[in-house]
Amino acid sequence: MSTFNSTTKPLNVKDQAKLAQKASKKLALLTEKEKNEALLVIADVLEKESDFILNENKKDLVNGEEKGFSDALMDRLRLTSARVKEFADGLREVVELQDPVGEILSGWTLDNGLKVEQVRVPLGVIGMIYEARPNVTVDATGLALKSGNAIVLKGGSNAIHSNSAIVSVIHKALADTKIPEDAVQFIASTDREAAGQLFTMKEHIDVLIPRGGGTLIQTVVENATVPVLETGVGNCHIYVDQFADVEKALEILENAKTDRPAVCNAAETFIFHEAWLEKNKDRVAALFDKHGIEVHGDENAGEILPDVIPATEKDWAEEYLSLAVAVKVIGSVEEAVAHIERYGTKHSEAVVTEDAETALTFLNAVDAAAVYHNASTRFTDGSALGFGAEIGISTQKLHARGPMGLPALTTIKYRMTGDGQIR
Amino acid sequence: MSTFNSTTKPLNVKDQAKLAQKASKKLALLTEKEKNEALLVIADVLEKESDFILNENKKDLVNGEEKGFSDALMDRLRLTSARVKEFADGLREVVELQDPVGEILSGWTLDNGLKVEQVRVPLGVIGMIYEARPNVTVDATGLALKSGNAIVLKGGSNAIHSNSAIVSVIHKALADTKIPEDAVQFIASTDREAAGQLFTMKEHIDVLIPRGGGTLIQTVVENATVPVLETGVGNCHIYVDQFADVEKALEILENAKTDRPAVCNAAETFIFHEAWLEKNKDRVAALFDKHGIEVHGDENAGEILPDVIPATEKDWAEEYLSLAVAVKVIGSVEEAVAHIERYGTKHSEAVVTEDAETALTFLNAVDAAAVYHNASTRFTDGSALGFGAEIGISTQKLHARGPMGLPALTTIKYRMTGDGQIR
Structure with missing residues (x-):
């Protein structure tokens, strides 16, 4: 030696x-x-x-x-x-x-x-x-x-x-x-x-x-x-719209939250359209259950889903980087955009919907390094995008x-x- | 009204x-x-x-x-x-x-x-x-x-x-x-x-x-x-090399200093190769005289040119933005580069020479937004380059x-x- x-x-x-x-x-x-x-x-x-x-x-x-x-x-x-x-x-x-x-x-x-x-x-x-x-x-x-x-x-x-x-x-x-x-x-x-x-x-x-x-x-x-x-800091959201395909939504939620919870492009908050969540609450609950995901939610989430811990300001604002998630229930894409505007870190934000207009509204209005329609936020990554090694993921706008x-x-x-x- | x-x-x-x-x-x-x-x-x-x-x-x-x-x-x-x-x-x-x-x-x-x-x-x-x-x-x-x-x-x-x-x-x-x-x-x-x-x-x-x-x-x-x-801040230099063409050099010096002295891409310091200045001192002095340019120079400049005010640190480091110039006399392109590295503001820097190797050394080694071979620094400008109106001239490296x-x-x-x- x-x-x-x-x-x-x-x-x-x-x-x-x-x-x-x-x-x-x-x-x-x-x-x-x-x-x-x-x-x-x-x-x-x-x-x-x-x-x-x-x-x-x-x-x-x-x-x-x-x-x-x-x-x-x-x-x-x-x-x-x-x-x-x-x-x-x-x-x-x-x-x-x-x-x-x-x-x-x-x-x-x-x-x-x-x-x-x-x-x-x-x-x-x-x-x-x-x-x-x-x-x-x-x-x-x-x-x-x-x-x-x-x-x-x-x-x-x-x-x-x-x-x-x-x-x-x-x-x-x-x-x-x-x-x-x-x-x-x-x-x-x-x-x-x-x-x-x-x-x-x-x-x-x-x-x-x-x-x-x-x-x-x-x-x-x-x-x-x-x-x-x-x-680096990625407080990423997945918005599941009223017109989201159930299978796509569940796969994307699962992947974005559980594939590698500790990385910055993992999802930290799920925003559900109320009508969609009402219809699919059992499958969402089963997904949380399957992975032992701890759920912090607003009042609506607590009424629709089981075992919801009331969310505090910290839940909306910070990354968990673990198998926990914040759940927000809203009534329109505008509300979803407003929530992301308030709490997002301009890293990666996704909408799941089959409605082209809603998708366009989300992609245009959300201010982030990467905006997704019907895909997991996990692709915000140099090697996933084909750049090779990366020096980091910029969440700023200059340079x-x-x-x-x-x-x-x-x-x-x-x-x-x-x-x-x-x- | x-x-x-x-x-x-x-x-x-x-x-x-x-x-x-x-x-x-x-x-x-x-x-x-x-x-x-x-x-x-x-x-x-x-x-x-x-x-x-x-x-x-x-x-x-x-x-x-x-x-x-x-x-x-x-x-x-x-x-x-x-x-x-x-x-x-x-x-x-x-x-x-x-x-x-x-x-x-x-x-x-x-x-x-x-x-x-x-x-x-x-x-x-x-x-x-x-x-x-x-x-x-x-x-x-x-x-x-x-x-x-x-x-x-x-x-x-x-x-x-x-x-x-x-x-x-x-x-x-x-x-x-x-x-x-x-x-x-x-x-x-x-x-x-x-x-x-x-x-x-x-x-x-x-x-x-x-x-x-x-x-x-x-x-x-x-x-x-x-x-x-x-x-904006442009403490710009023109280096006139040993192998500079006399007519080109004099025209470039005159243009860069006198066309619009108050703008940021105007020249503030002339760096002369000693051999070139010795040979062309009368024409350089005539140029200064023609425009009433106040000359602040180092010791060598004072020995070669008439009416040279001894230059202070401030003369090398700051813009005049008027009909005054600092004159540095050196013996090699490396000395010119070193002077620019020390006092330049990374805006616009020019070399005048007919020697391709000297030009390349200068263009590669000088760290500035714009580097020139045989042209006036006055072209560092949105409209001159064909960009239309500009929001300013960046002297930083990011973005x-x-x-x-x-x-x-x-x-x-x-x-x-x-x-x-x-x-």
């Missing part, structure tokens, strides 16, 4: 951001081939150093047990050799993705002969702030490097040993490639101040991407002067909306070529 | 933003024809009410004289019937622009039959924060409405009467159109707190666009949690970079149409 120098360099956050920025200038000029070769080296070295990573991961697990972490959190923290192999394979998939850098999005020549081209270029330096999932360290690094960006990683303190080990392996791997090691910076300090410093480092960091719970994301949005790409692939990590530059043109 | 109710409604900023948001939902669903008809009505009514607007404008001018405003500021404030006609004609030009809303950017069908479309939709509510130029009130409103967005206008206190009059005319005009009057909100309060409230109204405002000086823009960027589209036309005021929505698809 190899040994590594600690990645804890005697550098402050600003120095690290500066090093990343300097490295980003070189990285931006590399060819796709050079970047791909480097990613493949990282993948190989990660596999080769699996034991080292797993040993370091154990330290985080021991610490987690001492602190009494939940099973779910321990599961997100825990690495196995299979998971490390998945990291490596994830990088190999990124190699297969098309490099967006250098793509000429449009080009034209002005009457005076000045040639204008809109070219995709890397953003520069990405600041990634995330919680206890060591896979983000590898995934985000792979996508950043492939798109020609340097990255400054600030992971959660719970995964500090795992993340530190992964980055030291990445650094070791990069030593033999064209990508400068400095293009990947890991902030080893676990204090919150270190993350706070990233928030305002506008001169050296081009974008911040927070990944984790709502509190983390809000903290970044509220305190950052560096532009932020907001990701990128919905699943963000490599192009979301680029900007454009106008390249003007002339022969002495003046205005 | 008509009379109008004051636009100063007994509403606070939050109420106004909410009204705008409500109106934006209706506006988003209007057809291009309905929006165009409304814009043409506004144009006509503006012309018809020219006298009213000019009378109100006089109040601002009297106030400006009392306060001893500079000639330049008074000129920006002053309206004439010709200028009001320009406002109206500007709106008629916006009518001619293609409506971006509803454009399907891409569409595909997944293997399971789920139809995916990426559709352009309005951003929602635009918050416009600007200084003493009443034309922004009309221009920004026209672009916002055409792209289906509501707008909250916060103009400078110096133009309060003019802006208020313009908005009351717009409201009068909208009464006879499909666009709800509430889609245009004018914040009549002149205190800074009112603008401050807009900064954090994330729930009701989708984007803030500051237009004005660097201080205004920085204040918005530093204090806003609403996403900001940064515009929009360079001249921003109507598409910059839109976002996308994934519209998924299925037949019961689940994952």
Whole structure:
């Protein structure tokens, strides 16, 4: 087993951001081939150093047990050799993705002969702030490097040993490639101040991407002067209209709620048209029963369905991320739209109906990254849509909306070529 | 002459933003024809009410004289019937622009039959924060409405009467159109707190666009949690390389500095390769002399050129926006790039050279919205590039970079149409 120098360099956050920025200038000029070769080296070295990573991961697990972490959190923290192999394979998939850098999005020549081209270029330096999932360290690094960006990683303190080990392996791997090691910076300090410093480092960091719970994301949005790409929180609704097909509705409800309850594109609230629910209440109750789904509902829901816990404001406003659901009973598509407008997080919203006009009203009026007619919200996902790996799902409107692939990590530059043109 | 109710409604900023948001939902669903008809009505009514607007404008001018405003500021404030006609004609030009809303950017069908479309939709509510130029009130409103967005206008206190009059005319005009009057909100309060409230109204405002000086823009960027589209500050450089053609170089320098010194795409610093400047110093000095250009330079510049004032840090870092220039003398393209990296505002940067390799190095290495080879920086402009009217020139990297036309005021929505698809 190899040994590594600690990645804890005697550098402050600003120095690290500066090093990343300097490295980003070189990285931006590399060819796709050079970047791909480097990613493949990282993948190989990660596999080769699996034991080292797993040993370091154990330290985080021991610490987690001492602190009494939940099973779910321990599961997100825990690495196995299979998971490390998945990291490596994830990088190999990124190699297969098309490099967006250098793509000429449009080009034209002005009457005076000045040639204008809109070219995709890397953003520069990405600041990634995330919680206890060591896979983000590898995934985000792979996508950043492939798109020609340097990255400054600030992971959660719970995964500090795992993340530190992964980055030291990445650094070791990069030593033999064209990508400068400095293009990947890991902030080893676990204090919150270190993350706070990233928030305002506008001169050296081009974008911040927070990944984790709502509190983390809000903290970044509220305190950052560096532009932020907001990701992830999905308080998603399925509206089952009066004219919904029963089989489609039940399948979509089941899939959106139970397939993977903890992900952001899972459904959190079912909105039923009263007439439809009255007619199909037994089958809906049976669905809840089959999966042991805890139901929180409004008064109408309580009158129609069994075992309904009265819903509070929190039930409408927050994600469960578990086998629980909020149930709202309404009388028109307009009421459904109004409820979503009030409580939705602009992620993914679906209507189930056979009535084309109702569907159109819903698709047009609901303001969200993805709006669905007669399908599960679970398709809001880079790989499901065919984008390959994603850096996150944007719930904001500027720059990128919905699943963000490599192009979301680029900007454009106008390249003007002339022969002495003046205005 | 008509009379109008004051636009100063007994509403606070939050109420106004909410009204705008409500109106934006209706506006988003209007057809291009309905929006165009409304814009043409506004144009006509503006012309018809020219006298009213000019009378109100006089109040601002009297106030400006009392306060001893500079000639330049008074000129920006002053309206004439010709200028009001320009406002109206500007709106008629916006009518001619293609409506971006509803454009399907891409569409595909997944293997399971789920139809995916990426559709352009309005951003929602635009918050416009600007200084003493009443034309922004009309221009920004026209672009916002055409792209289906509501707008909250916060103009400078110096133009309060003019802006208020313009908005009351717009409201009068909208009464006879499909666009709800509430889609245009004018914040009549002149205190800074009112603008401050807009900064954090994330729930009701989708984007803030500051237009004005660097201080205004920085204040918005530093204090806003609403996403900001940064515009405008252009500390632009022309690098004249060792292998620059003398005639091209002199024409480009002259055009970029003297054509319209006060605009953001005008040049502020000339960087000369020492060898080229030595050879052409007399012609450069003659150019400065011809236009009475004040020259601030480094030591080398002082040795080569006459009448050079020693440059301070401020000379390198800030825009003159007048017939003054900073002159830096260097020995390689790398030094030029490094100087621009340090002092540039990522707006427009040019290299003049006949050497293809030097040009490529410069175009690739300089990080700016627009990079030029052998042309004046003055082409970074929506109308020069053929986009029509622009909402501003973005100097940031996210969402929009360079001249921003109507598409910059839109976002996308994934519209998924299925037949019961689940994952």
